[in-house]
Amino acid sequence: MGTDSPSPSTAPVAGLGAKGAARAVAQHHQAVVGFLLGFFLVLLLYTTVSSQFGSQNAIGVLQSTSTSPAVRTGQNAMTPTSPSPKPNDVKKGDHIKEDNKEQQSNTPNKMEEDRTQHGINGIEKENQTEAKLDDEKVKNPEGGQAAVNDARSDRMEEEDLIRQEIDQGSMIKNDTNIGQVTPRKPICDLSDPRYDICEISGDARALGANRTVLYLPPAGERGADSQEWSIRDQSRKYLEFVGNVTVRSLNASQAAAAPACTSRHAVPAVVFAMNGLTSNPWHDFSDVLIPLFLTTRALDGEVQFLVSDLQPWFVDKYRLILRNLSRHDVVDFNRDGGVRCYPRVTVGLRSHRDLGIDPARAPRNYTLLDFQLYVREIYGLPPPGIDVPYKEQQQRTMPRLMLINRGRTRKFVNFPEIVAAARDAGFEVVPVEPRRDLGVEELARAVDSCDVLMGAHGAGLTNFFFLRSNAVMLQVVPWGHMEHSCMVFYGGPAREMRLRDVEYSIAAVESTLYDKYGEDSPVISDPESIHRQGWQFGMRYYWIEQDIRLNVTRFAPTLHQVLQMLKE
Structure with missing residues (x-):
């Protein structure tokens, strides 16, 4: 009865179910299409709004940095004023100073570029965050609005932070360029192993009684800090015999109380010492004149x-050189009670090496040959191109040899015998025993008239500055492995001045040390062991205690070699 016939209540439901399923599918399809269309519209709207927002913010940041008053102020503040130097006063250090100023003036622009880039990066990050939140809003309509509100709050806070950073950066630049002093190149350079030097350009005031030189920076460059140096004002920074000169850069309060000028000078000044190891001709030239x-x-x-x-003796002895290097009076700095003001002051002397010049480091690429020709010109000696007297003066039948005998150490104990041997070899001999009171002018003319300058390693050979090109310096090398020192101190410089360098190294028996200590003493048998004990031991034996008894027979071939060189 009842199982095969449909129930009145279930039959209509089955019919309606088919229609409802179809309607549900249609509605779902419309929902998907609507969702996709809505998502596309939201995405399009988001892209348009975010691009406009990002461009406006980026332009706003760029405009704020490019028109910031702090940048203009900074550029003006980074342009220091200084007196225009003469062409001869311009040095390599000045070019370095200009490069530093240019680098400093570009620093604010670099800071603004960094901050601008930071602002743009922040906006890009902000756009990425908004895109993620829009996606979340589509997926979760209820929680999406709260997330958007939070994101907008975070974005506003980040914008505020960016604006604060830019504003603070402008304040920092204003404080740096207006309230603070632009860093200056140090006045004193203590980096060279041989010498210290200080160079002041601007308001420089020399107080001789205090051995002090003051620098007053321009008013706009005076800070709260002062600087001070104390250096030996000669070419040997570690020489204890030379006193110190103080160089002080004044701060604002010190500059206001600085001593007034008692004299003003239009030319620069150089502060230097004449003492030390001077009175020895080699040190006179190596430590001061060069x-x-x-x-x-x-x-x-x-x-x-x-x-x-x-x-005073130095000023008198080398007065021609000093007068030529400076047309102005020499000032006794220690006794000068005034305040001398100069546009530029150098404290100390440059030095490249012992009795030498490095052209790569010298102004105008000076060489030692330039110095020699300069000295020869000062003393009225023949110019370059004039040959040695033996070839220049036809009446000469023999080359002339000046034989220098030292007075105390490393002297020739058989000096008359050496004079006779040189004459027998074919030389006209001019024997000389230099004295401190011997005038340089007189000695210079005598050396210039000779073709050969001969002597034991020592200060007397410094007169080779007065030899002509192609003349010969004949150096007798004492015992004690002194060949290297002889080459460094005289042989090398002689060749730089186009002189011919000949060296004769004595044998042990030609040294008076042989008689004093015997052949088995390390002083004779092992000089290197003496040098290894310290320079003072080598100095004691081989520079101070030693005299020379030249073996004229052994020495004869060297004289013949020199004679042949002059005839070539």
């Missing part, structure tokens, strides 16, 4: 010398 030439020759005489520890 460094003074390096430091001042490019100024063509327009410089004044402020000499600490002035030595």
Whole structure:
């Protein structure tokens, strides 16, 4: 009865179910299409709005940085004022200073670029965050609005932080360029192993009685801090015999109380010492005259010398050189009670090496040959191109040899015998025993008239500055492995000046040390063991205690070699 016939209540439901399923599918399809269309519209709207927002913010950041008053102020503040130097006064250090100024002036622009880039990166990050939140809003309509509100709050906070950073950066630049002092190149350079030097350009005031030089920076460059250096104002920074000169850069309060000028000078000044190891001709030239030439020759005489520890004998002996390097009076700096004001002051002397010049480091690429020709010109000696007297003067039948005998150490104990041997070899001999009171002018003319300058390693050979090109310096090398020192101190410089260098190394028996200590003493048998004990031991035996008894028979071939060189 009842199982095969449909129930009144279930039959209609089955019919309606088919229609409802179809309607449900249609509605679902419309929902999907609507969702996709809505998502596309939201995405399009988001892209348009975010691009406009990002462009406006990026432009706003760029405009705020490019028109910031702090940048304009900084550029003006980074342009220091200084007196225009003469062409001869311009040095490599000045070019370095200009490069530093240019680099400093570009620093604010670099800071603004960094901040601008940071702002753009922040906006890009912000756009990425909004895109993620829009996706979340589509997926979760109820929680999406809260997330968007939070994101907008975070975005506003980040914008505020960016604006604060930019504003603070502008304040920092204003404080740096207006309230603070632009860093300056240090006045003193203590980096060279041989010498210290200080160079002041601007308001420089020399107080000789205090051995002090003051620098007053321009008013806009005076800070709260001062700087001070104390250096030996000669070419040997570790020489204990030379006193110190103080160089002080004043701060704002000190500059206001600085001593007033008692005299003003239009030329620069150089402060240097004449004492130390001077009175030895080698040290006179190596420690003072060559460094003074390096430091001042490019100024063509327009410089004044402020000499600490002035030595009257030095001024008198080398007056022609000093007068040519400076057309102005030499000032005894230690006794000068005034306040001398100069546009530029150099404290100390440059030096490259012992009795030498490095052209790569010298103004105008000076060489030791330039110095020699300069000295020869000062003393009125023949110019370059004039040959040695033996070839230049036809009446000469024999080359002339100046034989220098030292007075105390490393002297020739058989000096008359050596004079006779040189004459027998075919030389006209001019024997000389240099004295401190011997005038340089007289000695210079005598050396210039000779073809050969001969002597034991020592200060007397410094007169090779007065030899002509192609003349011969004949150096007798004492016992004690002194060949290297002889080459460094005289042989090398002689060749730089186009002189011919000949060296004769004595045998052990030609040294008076052989008689004093015997052949088995390390002083004779092992000189290197003496040198290894320290320079003072080598100095004691081989420089101070030693004299020379030249074996004229052994020495004869060397004289013949020199004679042949002059005849070639």
